[in-house]
Amino acid sequence: MILPVAYFIIFKYIPMFNAVLAFKDYNVIEGIWGSPWVGTKYFELFFENPAFATLIKNTLIISFYSLAVGFPIPILLALALNEVRSRRFKKTVQMITYAPYFISTVVMVSMLMLFLSPRLGIINLIGNALGFDSVNFLGDTGMFRTIYVFSDVWQSMGYSAVIYLAALAGVDPSLYEAAKVDGASRFQKILNVDIPGIMPAAVIILILSVGNIMALGFEKMYLMQNPLNLPVSEIIATYVYKVGLLNANYSFATAVGLFNSVINLVLLIVVNSIAKRVSTTSLW
Template identity: 45%
Template sequence: MMIPGVLYFIIFRYLPMLGNVIAFQDFQPFLGFSGSPWVGLKHFHRLFTEDTFLVLLRNTLMLFVYGFVFAFPIPILLALMLNEVRKQLFKRFIQTVIYLPHFLSWVVVVSLSYLMLTTEGGIVNNLLVSLGGNKINFMLDAAWFRPLYTIQSIWHDAGWGTIIYLAAIAGVDTSLYEAAEIDGASRLRQVWHITLPGIRNVVVILLILKVGDIMDLSFDHVFLMSNAMNRGVADVFDTYIYSIGVLGGQFSYSTTVGLFKSVAGLIMVFLANRLAKKLGEEGIW
């Protein structure tokens, strides 16, 4: 039963890593890997010395921070609240409603946002006008790019993320709650002193994995939200790789950027795991 999964990772995850060798070459498709000249760290020097590097790094880190601060805790809060719902029919209905957005593509999510926020008949701007305010071009205003990106990410992924936390909560010893009730602890106290400590290991593991995605944002999401007006805050490493690699044909340089992203994410995972162990947590290894 493990064979299909193992083959998937070998073929689509590990074997493509061999292509990173072109980051050290001036790769020419007609010459291939063996015929392309080696240039050493030339592309890395270009990456770190170009003015675009700091802009891309800032934009990428800002979007990560927004997601880390606002989006990461939401599934935990949702799971805690759903766990307190006693009506099973109502609980399942809420779970279904918050899970559904996960199955929508980013094309649909961004399109829905456009229909709601457009200045030409969008429900949000119509409401602003009816309240005496002025229309706001949310989709073209660079100041609104990061808030909108974060809100869309929460709506799209928060419900799906609750699955893991609900499973972790289900594993907490119920006798602890019974003992707490006998001692007169309120539901809030039980959540704080029993539920949260019971799922702490799961939260830490997911937190470490989240830190590993510090340079890896959803390309589809960012690309669909970006335009000429918000490009200054919307350009991240993923979109930059697309523009210089796929559109510009600079295969070696785009591979260098991708390799930098991967190494940075790996380093962050090691650092986060080491910090977790120093704080007394299990970590991921």
């Protein structure tokens, strides 16, 4: 346990003390603790920014969209694989769905740009052959969110399904035998044995997912951005990078990051409290 504990202490807990930078006017020479206090100045600047409402809206819409689509699909995949009797076919499907998880974000976005290119993308080439006009998918504000969410689901569903497959492997075999004796169909077995068996794991993953609603990934969103889709793709993380870090406004960037963390913590506590009331599963 020494190495993982040391990792969290060094890279997670110690940096928390530097969050005080959000309340200071950072000066490189004087350092974090020597810089003058400015109170909530940078929080007020962020809240009064004309882009604040758009940033919050874009972040929440894409986050909840990702959660609504990305949470149930791995469960459905795991339930389907659990019903497969051919071991070779099951392993093949697992490998095919699990492999995209190891594709780097940069490569993934490059693939999307190549496939969805208006002139040379394979999707538009097929559409042109069928008589349709070319579409600038990544420049269309109406399509951008769907492309982002479903490409993310395609990349991560196999990895997420492993957790549910492990939970299904731990279901008591006597429950399946009892269901068979009672004459339960496959669907009834899934409904009354499989789903209750994976529910504790599903609740924990849901709680953690909701706790990261505001912490939408930066890399993929930033790489997929262009001037055409910016009205729907500009989120808090990319805005902080452009305004706070590229302009060396570290106090502002820290203030926005701290705001994000506090909102995530509140969401985590609320969802965990709800889960504790409606089920026996919770984080604490």
